[in-house]
Every structure is written in structure tokens, then in C-alpha cells.
Amino acid sequence: MSAGPRIALLGFSIECNRFAPPATQRDFDTRCWLEGETIVADARGPAPKALAEMPGFVADMDAAGPWQPRPILLAMAEPNGPVEQPVFDRMMAAWRAGLKALRGEVEGAYAVLHGAGLATALDDPEGALQAMVREVLGDIPFVCSYDLHANVSDIMVRDCDAFIGYRTNPHLDMRERGAESAQLLRRLLAGEKAHRALVRLPIVAPTVSMLTAAGPYAEVIDLGQELAALDPAIWNVSVMGGFAYGDTPFNGMAVVVTASDQASADGMAERLARAAWARRDRFVAELTSLRTATQRAKTSPVPLAFADVADNPGGGGRGNTMHILAAFLAAGVEGCLMGVIHDPLLAEEAHRLGLGARFTARFNRPQGTLTAEDEFSRPLEAEAEVVALSDGRVTGRRGIFAGTAMTLGATAALRLGGITVVVISIRTQCADPAFLEHLGLDIGAARCVVVKSRGHFRGGFDEFFTPDRIVEVDAPGLTSPILTRFAWTKLPRPVLPIDPDAHWNPKR
Numbered sequence: 270m271s272a273g274p275r276i277a278l279l280g281f282s283i284e285c286n287r288f289a290p291p292a293t294q295r296d297f298d299t300r301c302w303l304e305g306e307t308i309v310a311d312a313r314g315p316a317p318k319a320l321a322e323m324p325g326f327v328a329d330m331d332a333a334g335p336w337q338p339r340p341i342l343l344a345m346a347e348p349n350g351p352v353e354q355p356v357f358d359r360m361m362a363a364w365r366a367g368l369k370a371l372r373g374e375v376e377g378a379y380a381v382l383h384g385a386g387l388a389t390a391l392d393d394p395e396g397a398l399q400a401m402v403r404e405v406l407g408d409i410p411f412v413c414s415y416d417l418h419a420n421v422s423d424i425m426v427r428d429c430d431a432f433i434g435y436r437t438n439p440h441l442d443m444r445e446r447g448a449e450s451a452q453l454l455r456r457l458l459a460g461e462k463a464h465r466a467l468v469r470l471p472i473v474a475p476t477v478s479m480l481t482a483a484g485p486y487a488e489v490i491d492l493g494q495e496l497a498a499l500d501p502a503i504w505n506v507s508v509m510g511g512f513a514y515g516d517t518p519f520n521g522m523a524v525v526v527t528a529s530d531q532a533s534a535d536g537m538a539e540r541l542a543r544a545a546w547a548r549r550d551r552f553v554a555e556l557t558s559l560r561t562a563t564q565r566a567k568t569s570p571v572p573l574a575f576a577d578v579a580d581n582p583g584g585g586g587r588g589n590t591m592h593i594l595a596a597f598l599a600a601g602v603e604g605c606l607m608g609v610i611h612d613p614l615l616a617e618e619a620h621r622l623g624l625g626a627r628f629t630a631r632f633n634r635p636q637g638t639l640t641a642e643d644e645f646s647r648p649l650e651a652e653a654e655v656v657a658l659s660d661g662r663v664t665g666r667r668g669i670f671a672g673t674a675m676t677l678g679a680t681a682a683l684r685l686g687g688i689t690v691v692v693i694s695i696r697t698q699c700a701d702p703a704f705l706e707h708l709g710l711d712i713g714a715a716r717c718v719v720v721k722s723r724g725h726f727r728g729g730f731d732e733f734f735t736p737d738r739i740v741e742v743d744a745p746g747l748t749s750p751i752l753t754r755f756a757w758t759k760l761p762r763p764v765l766p767i768d769p770d771a772h773w774n775p776k777r
Contacts, residue, residue, distance in 0.1 A: 273335030274458050277371050277406065278308055279364055280323060280343040280381030281398055284418060286585025287516035288755065289350035289747050291389055297356070299676060299695050301345035304363070308340035316664045316674040319343055322381045322414050325447025333455060339375055341367030347697050348585045351387035357394055364398060368405040377410040377454050378402055381447070384419020384434075385512035392517045392759065396424030403428045410457030412450045416440065417479075418512040421523040426467045430457050432525045434507030436490055438481045439700070439728030440669050453504055453527070463504055463527050466534035468542040471764045471771045472522040475554035475750035476723050477578055477741055479510040485548035486510055493524075493541050502533035508541060513752055514585060516759050522552075539775060546773055553766050554750035556743035559596050565740060566602045566717045573717045574726070574734040579746030580645065581723035583698035587611060588721045589633055591649040592744040594690065597719070598651060603687030604716030608705050609677065611721075613694040619655045619681035626655045630683055645746050653690075657682035657708035661693060666703040668728030675701070682708045700725035702733070723748060 283292060301318045303311055311317045312327035323343060330336045342363045380402065386394045402411055410430050417435040419425070426432060431453040433446050457463065479486045486508070493506035504527040511522055524541045528534035562575055575593065582588040588611035597605060612632055622628055630653035633646045661677030678694025691705055699720040702712055712718060712733050720726045727739065743751070752767050763771035
């Protein structure tokens, strides 16, 4: 009886904001650093540490019949600045050693990638990893899956056989894309050949304009899936929105098509690129001023969710700006839940003082030399009461983190007048109701909820707030959707919406 194909498994997933502080080894250790057989054990477990692509891949391979996983290293971290180069170099050394040990011993490979990674001395770490897989393992079937915020380099498309990007934002289809990766890898193992096409557009879309329930981005993704269903030559259509804050030479909305022949891939990519370009004027940020948002928090007859989109830890934000909290406190907003604010010192103090303690909560107390990001993370003091404490160990309930084991570190709920603030010790975005609920907080009873998140909270909090009850607030931060506020250094110019004179000439 055949033991099935031997498949190398590896991954590198982090979304990097050029303007944020560098990511360290600790950022990976506290989120997801899995080596060897622990990768497969985690994927098969009831609450994996890894996001859902690898669990989806492993489950689909398990269901299809015998196979032999050969896992190496899977490294994932919360979005941050560029990865410190020595840290990424150690990863590369581990992958290279693992791949060399498998050379001639595996029939295929699968990599979980993000596509918007950076290292402090490298603009395209995913491309470097893919090139190394090709160098060491040679021309074997190699499938890669990517976040739809990937900034797609030529190397990323060149050095894989099938390119699979998410289709949903918030990202609710990660497990499905992992499963699709397994299905396409089996086609390749069976001897089918795939071709890829890439078309990149001079559109660097603001993050808030790339939701997939409705809007211009959703329309292009939906068109791609409709057309693919009519053409058996098309294996996969991925419309990649990109991540502006990566600030790379290959930023730009991209269409990547995998097909059984090059002409089909090229034609589909060109058609969808034209569809995206026709909608170019709609990729803009439409935000609500902080003043108006504060007024709505006080007067709205229905509960509202306020998204602090400019301080989104899911895009490299520090998760600690005080602009909305300060404005709501000054205005006397009542019945408000706010989360999650990253402030390890404050969380530690709340734990030391204990439940029921009343004290002066000092957010963002200065530590050492001020850096550029401190411009946004200014201190705030307010009288507070400790109303709940936890160790921050949570299993996600809905949305992007559903079923995922999360660690928030020492966590505290502090009541500041009419506002209850959840403070955490390990930075992450407030994308799951469980981050608040595990402290006994009742989201359904709140008059308003403020989340440090750009869009993924929509997949977690949708049972409480319909889209018409979500307010995206214009406040300062490292992830502001107002792209003219950043000093770009590598972004290809001109690009929309930053440069109104940007143009694109499709093939004739």
C-alpha cells in the first residue's frame, strides 16, 4: 500500500509596515513559531496557533488519502515593521537546512506566505524564500498561498507553480485557500502543468477601500470567480489588493492567474486588470472626523462600532493611540467598550493592584528615548477602576481568529467613567469578540464599541453591528488610510490615489 507523496511544508507570514518599528524574534515566538512535526500536530489540533491555511491544507491532504508531510519551519507574527535582518537570516538558514535534508526525498512543496513581508535589508523576503525552494528542490510541484494584501513581486509569481490568494477581506477563507492549495498540488503531482500570468496596476488602494462584501474590489474579485467558473483552463484567479505601507518597488494592485495554458492565464489577467482600472476612481478613503464620531457616540439612537483604522495592529499600528479615548472621555461618552489597547506596563499595574482597585491609569508612560512612532502614542492619565483581569489566553470565536489559540498576555478591563477599556500585553488587533467577552463584558449591552482594527473586526463583530452601524474614524496613526500623510521612499510613482496623473496602458 502506497504511503503517498512526500510534501515539504514551510511558511513565513507577517505583514510589514515600513513606518513601524522592526519585528523581533519575540514577535514570532509570542504568536507562532513552529518547527518540524509540531507544524502538523498544530494543524491537526482543535485550536491551532497557526492561522488557518496550514490546517486547511493538512486537513484536505488527510482527507484525500495517504501522504507524508515533511515540515520544516512555520513562522508567523502580528503585523509589524520590517523583520530584523538577523532574525530573517536565521529563518532562511533553518529553511535551507531543512530543504537540503529533503532534496531528492520529496515530490512536492507547500508554503504559507503573506506576500507583504519585509526584512530590514530586503524588500522581498517571500521571493527570496521561494527562490531558495526552487534552488534546493529543483523543478518539483510547488504551491504557495498568500494574503490578498500581498505586494506581488515578479519572483513570487515566477518561483511557484500555483499562486493562491485570499478572496475575502475580512479574511474568512484562509482554511479554504489552504485546502485549494492542496487540491492544486495534487493536480500538479498527477502530471498536469500550470502557467501563471501577472498584471500589476498603478493603484495603491487605501485599506478601507478593499472590503469584499461590496465595493470596487469586491466587484473585480467576483468577476474573476464568475469568469473562472466558465473556463476549465483557469485553475485560480487571485486579485491582490496590496499593502500600501510596505512601500516597495512592486507595490500596486495585481492580478495573478494560474491556468493550464499561458494564453488563458494572460487573457484572464488582462481582462480583470482592465476591470480594476475602470473602477480606479472608487479606490479612495472616506472617513468620519473624530469630532463627528464623538458626537455620534453621544447621540446615536442605535449602538455603533467605531473603527480606529489609523491605529490598526493588524497593519503594523502600535495599538495604543489615545485620540479617540481622549475625545470620548472629554465628551462624557457613556456605555462604551474600547479595545484592545496595547500597554503592558498598565496591564501589569492593574494585575498588581487587583480587582476593585481604584487608581490613576497612566497610558503610554514614557520609556527611554522617544522614537518616531511616539508622535502618535502620547500619554493619557485618567482615574480608573479595575473591573476584570485575565491571563489573556483566548480561543478565537469568530472571524479571522475563529478557532485559533491566541495569547494577549496579562489583560485588564479598566472602567474610566462611562468607558470600559481593555488593556493587553501582547499587541494584536481587536478582531474577535472573545477578546472582550472573556472578561465578562457584554458587547450586546454597550451603546458603542471602539476597536483597534481596520477591517477584520467586521468578520468577528458582525453579529452585533451591521455595516451601516460601523464608523471608520479619521485619527492619526501608522495605518492611516489617508496615504498622502506618509513619506514614501520606494513606492512606484505615479500611483492612484496619491497621484491623480497616474496612468496605465493595457496591452493592445
